[in-house]
Amino acid sequence: MNRLLSTLFRAAPGGAALSVLASLASGAGAAIMAIVISRALEAESRSLALAVAFFTAAAVHFSLRVLSEVWLIRLAQKVLLDLRLTLARRLLATPQIRLQEIGRQPLLTILTRDMDSFVGAVQLVPLLIGNLLLILGCFGYLAWVDWQICAAVFACLLVGASLFKLAERRPIARIFRLREEIDQLYIRQRALIEGAKELQLNSPRGAHYIDRVIGPAAAGVARSYVGAMSAYIWVVNIGNSLFYLVIGVVLFLMPGLTGRDMLPAVLLMLYLVRPVSEVMISLPALRQSAVALERIEQLSADLDPAATLPPPMPVQDHIALRGVTHSYARDSEDGVFTLGPIDLTLRRGEVVFLVGGNGSGKTTLAMLLCGLYHPEGGGIAVDGQPVTEATLASYRQAFSAVFADFHLFEQLPGSDDPGMEAKARSLIADLRMAHKVTVRNGCLSTTDLSTGQRKRLALVSAYLEDRPVYLFDEWAADQDPVFKAVFYTELLPELKARGKAVLVITHDDAYFGCADRVVKLADGRIVTDAEGA
Numbered sequence: 173m174n175r176l177l178s179t180l181f182r183a184a185p186g187g188a189a190l191s192v193l194a195s196l197a198s199g200a201g202a203a204i205m206a207i208v209i210s211r212a213l214e215a216e217s218r219s220l221a222l223a224v225a226f227f228t229a230a231a232v233h234f235s236l237r238v239l240s241e242v243w244l245i246r247l248a249q250k251v252l253l254d255l256r257l258t259l260a261r262r263l264l265a266t267p268q269i270r271l272q273e274i275g276r277q278p279l280l281t282i283l284t285r286d287m288d289s290f291v292g293a294v295q296l297v298p299l300l301i302g303n304l305l306l307i308l309g310c311f312g313y314l315a316w317v318d319w320q321i322c323a324a325v326f327a328c329l330l331v332g333a334s335l336f337k338l339a340e341r342r343p344i345a346r347i348f349r350l351r352e353e354i355d356q357l358y359i360r361q362r363a364l365i366e367g368a369k370e371l372q373l374n375s376p377r378g379a380h381y382i383d384r385v386i387g388p389a390a391a392g393v394a395r396s397y398v399g400a401m402s403a404y405i406w407v408v409n410i411g412n413s414l415f416y417l418v419i420g421v422v423l424f425l426m427p428g429l430t431g432r433d434m435l436p437a438v439l440l441m442l443y444l445v446r447p448v449s450e451v452m453i454s455l456p457a458l459r460q461s462a463v464a465l466e467r468i469e470q471l472s473a474d475l476d477p478a479a480t481l482p483p484p485m486p487v488q489d490h491i492a493l494r495g496v497t498h499s500y501a502r503d504s505e506d507g508v509f510t511l512g513p514i515d516l517t518l519r520r521g522e523v524v525f526l527v528g529g530n531g532s533g534k535t536t537l538a539m540l541l542c543g544l545y546h547p548e549g550g551g552i553a554v555d556g557q558p559v560t561e562a563t564l565a566s567y568r569q570a571f572s573a574v575f576a577d578f579h580l581f582e583q584l585p586g587s588d589d590p591g592m593e594a595k596a597r598s599l600i601a602d603l604r605m606a607h608k609v610t611v612r613n614g615c616l617s618t619t620d621l622s623t624g625q626r627k628r629l630a631l632v633s634a635y636l637e638d639r640p641v642y643l644f645d646e647w648a649a650d651q652d653p654v655f656k657a658v659f660y661t662e663l664l665p666e667l668k669a670r671g672k673a674v675l676v677i678t679h680d681d682a683y684f685g686c687a688d689r690v691v692k693l694a695d696g697r698i699v700t701d702a703e704g705a
């Protein structure tokens with residue numbers, strides 16, 4: 173709970189302090205109720221003072237508990253909102269290579285499941301704090317009524333708590349393992365959803381995927397969950413029964429006490445059964461949230477701190493890559509792929525085609541050119557000025573790209589520009605898409621379209637960005653022959669005429685004549701850089 177509380181206090185000290193105080197006061201109210209019940213049972217006659225104390229304590233207990241729970245839910249949602257936005261900003265500030273290393277699914281799991289687990293545990297905080305104070309209050313009163321019984325009960329509980337701490341080690345380790353297995357299961361379930369078409373076309377393969385890939389991962393999660401939670405159920409219930417054991421010891425084994433002497437103490441202990449078991453039952457959820465918080469904090473530390481939005485770097489004349497190299501940390505089948513050293517110049521008003529076989533390094537070079545990968549060796553210069561670590565984010569803003577694995581956002585860029593929608597409608601009409609899609613409130617009316625159609629809309633977004641450098645990775649590959657011709661013979665010359673620098677990754681050798689230069693890559697090296705023909 174310490175971790176949870178410190179996160180809440182860091183995020184909103186005032187709100188967290190108020191919630192904790194309300195929880196404490198609510199717990200104190202419950203403790204006073206217990207004491208009043210015990211006093212009333214001991215008293216010879218009914219007392220008005222005790223009645224007033226009882227109903228006041230009850231009102232304080234219930235109203236402050238509701239208040240603290242509501243405050244904490246609000247606080248948790250505020251913390252969650254800040255966390256979500258901070259992580260989203262950090263994610264965009266983090267280099268692509270690092271994001272690829274972390275992996276899409278772990279990122280998604282942290283941003284969804286772990287966040288929910290954190291919020292779920294925050295809601296337990298008032299219950300826990302209130303109950304802990306109630307337990308303390310009742311003990312204080314017990315000590316005042318009969319210190320011997322209190323000492324005996326306290327000793328038993330101390331032994332119980334130490335045993336609990338020891339017994340909890342295994343379930344905690346299992347909760348950590350469970351979290352890792354959930355990551356693996358989600359990766360496989362995601363592949364099931366994304367590859368459903370292929371698996372539906374091949375039933376034996378689908379059955380094999382479920383039985384041999386999803387099955388073992390799901391069974392592993394189920395095993396670890398049952399292992400962790402049943403160990404907890406044992407530990408929690410043994411902890412609870414310890415309470416009854418203590419009552420038994422006090423009732424039957426403590427010498428020199430009559431039943432009447434023991435009545436207040438036994439009553440208090442019975443009263444404490446519920447809060448103690450509530451505290452115990454919350455522990456697994458708290459442990460899970462601690463694991464979730466660790467993941468969230470780890471991710472936050474792995475991502476780069478969000479920087480202020482950089483303005484686009486102006487490109488007056490050209491971009492030059494000199495001796496640029498890059499290699500992937502993970503080996504592919506044929507060893508570590510190394511691109512470069514690459515020397516390449518891209519001028520404004522020039523259309524360059526980048527060609528080469530599959531795996532020759534075209535996309536990797538494009539990622540380096542637009543600053544999404546940092547060059548390991550060599551450097552990039554804009555109009556003779558080197559691009560540094562500090563200016564890389566600004567350099568990236570000079571590019572507009574449609575990647576082969578592009579994502580089509582519903583929201584169009586430039587929503588602050590009042591003329592954006594009109595521009596978008598005109599571009600959509602130019603790209604022969606007006607019969608399929610409209611623009612409303614800065615958004616496309618649909619993105620449920622064919623791949624070629626969605627690529628045309630991605631081009632609309634790229635045009636709206638109106639950057640000095642354009643990059644298309646096999647854009648025309650999904651277009652019909654008519655529109656392919658429009659792309660090479662109308663759209664690219666238009667961009668050239670507007671002074672844009674354009675890099676087109678393509679396999680369409682029939683259109684190589686549309687390029688000012690054709691740069692050919694093989695095994696990560698430029699083998700030819702010649703005028704288009």
Ligand SMILES: Nc1ncnc2c1ncn2[C@@H]1O[C@H](COP(=O)(O)OP(=O)(O)OP(=O)(O)O)[C@@H](O)[C@H]1O
Pocket residue numbers: 272500501502503504505509528529530531532533534535536537
């Ligand atoms: N994320 C990655 N992790 C590790 N290695 C990678 C990764 N992406 C690419 N590679 C390696 O880099 C090499 C070049 O890949 P790249 O995507 O740049 O080729 P390409 O020329 O664009 O291929 P294609 O024409 O098939 O799109 C590949 O052979 C592969 O071994």
